[in-house]
Amino acid sequence: MHEMALCESLLDSMRDAARTHGFDRVKRVRLVVGCFAGVEVEALRFGFDVVMRGSLAEGAELEVLDEPGTGWCFDCSQTVDMPDRLSACPSCGGERLRPNGGTEMRIKDLEVV
Amino acid sequence: MHRTVEIEQAILAKNDAYAARNRARLGAGGILSLNLLAGPGAGKTTLLVETLRTLGGRIPAAVIEGDQQTANDAERIRATGTPAVQINTGKGCHLDAHMVGHALDELELPPDGVLFIENVGNLVCPAAFDLGEDRRVTLLSVTEGEDKPLKYPDIFETADLVLLTKTDLLPHLDVDLAAIERNIARINPVARIIHTFARGEGGLGGWLDWLGEARRERLAGLAAESEGRASRLRAVAEALP
Numbered sequence: 001m002h003e004m005a006l007c008e009s010l011l012d013s014m015r016d017a018a019r020t021h022g023f024d025r026v027k028r029v030r031l032v033v034g035c036f037a038g039v040e041v042e043a044l045r046f047g048f049d050v051v052m053r054g055s056l057a058e059g060a061e062l063e064v065l066d067e068p069g070t071g072w073c074f075d076c077s078q079t080v081d082m083p084d085r086l087s088a089c090p091s092c093g094g095e096r097l098r099p100n101g102g103t104e105m106r107i108k109d110l111e112v113v
Numbered sequence: 114m115h116r117t118v119e120i121e122q123a124i125l126a127k128n129d130a131y132a133a134r135n136r137a138r139l140g141a142g143g144i145l146s147l148n149l150l151a152g153p154g155a156g157k158t159t160l161l162v163e164t165l166r167t168l169g170g171r172i173p174a175a176v177i178e179g180d181q182q183t184a185n186d187a188e189r190i191r192a193t194g195t196p197a198v199q200i201n202t203g204k205g206c207h208l209d210a211h212m213v214g215h216a217l218d219e220l221e222l223p224p225d226g227v228l229f230i231e232n233v234g235n236l237v238c239p240a241a242f243d244l245g246e247d248r249r250v251t252l253l254s255v256t257e258g259e260d261k262p263l264k265y266p267d268i269f270e271t272a273d274l275v276l277l278t279k280t281d282l283l284p285h286l287d288v289d290l291a292a293i294e295r296n297i298a299r300i301n302p303v304a305r306i307i308h309t310f311a312r313g314e315g316g317l318g319g320w321l322d323w324l325g326e327a328r329r330e331r332l333a334g335l336a337a338e339s340e341g342r343a344s345r346l347r348a349v350a351e352a353l354p
Contacts (some may be wrong), residue, residue, distance in 0.1 A: 112115070
């Protein structure tokens with residue numbers, strides 16, 4: 001359950017952004033979480049509510065945008081669509097795929113006042 | 114008035130910055146650093162203890178031990194004569210780069226040696242956190258079954274080396290070794306796989322060879338970096354009027 005640590009890191013980044021961009025409250029947070037980023041979105045939402053309590057983002061809306069997965073196929077040497085971690089290559093049927101897209105988790109933007 | 118502020122940075126940007134700092138510090142010390150990852154009970158500490166005993170000081174080493182509670186593991190390491198620092202993460206399920214930075218403040222790093230960082234026993238969370246290490250080594254004991262790599266892919270996907278531990282138990286187990294290796298290769302086609310066992314003699318050979326080779330590559334890489342910097346500085350100095 002490292003989602004709690006992710007939320008704490010997110011709060012740190014928002015505090016930094018509040019100083020840099022001069023705002024007091026965060027109303028909405030938009031995150032991009034790739035399907036291979038190793039994040040359980042429900043756990044992230046739970047952690048978000050707990051960690052943001054009493055902070056500049058208390059009660060903020062959390063919007064999670066997903067990012068589709070792609071992978072490198074070691075059998076036919078190209079990037080292919082990879083809907084889940086154990087998908088086979090749609091082009092050659094090979095099973096040796098390593099994700100190369102949808103691996104990120106990043107803060108996209110904040111709606112602030 | 115509502116407005117939107119673009120951020121576009123990794124959620125773990127802070128961790129990544131600490132990791133970069135650790136990496137620079139370890140590089141300056143000529144250190145090969147390994148992040149050891151595995152579920153609880155895979156045999157990380159036992160493998161480390163036996164590795165350090167077998168090396169008998171031939172490779173200068175230090176250890177950072179991560180656990181939620183107790184200093185037991187650091188004590189086991191110190192009993193081999195190797196300096197060790199224990200990090201207790203409390204409720205935390207993984208080490209992060211900030212904790213490792215603090216441990217580095219306390220630990221006397223052996224110049225040009227090896228730092229082993231034993232992560233918290235957990236097959237999930239530690240995978241997400243860069244500590245500033247050079248190589249990731251994931252351990253899987255043969256008693257854990259064939260399909261762990263498929264069930265917990267993240268920890269295998271980022272590994273440079275997968276150590277299969279406790280292979281001396283294979284005759285007593287109903288486990289398909291080829292299937293374990295196939296599943297690792299499916300998740301991570303480029304990881305090396307080496308068999309080990311830590312009880313008795315002769316179970317660490319392949320791992321110690323890998324370690325020696327990784328250290329040689331690390332030192333050669335750092336030397337090449339320094340030579341590159343030296344020749345650049347020399348060229349600038351020679352071009353001065």
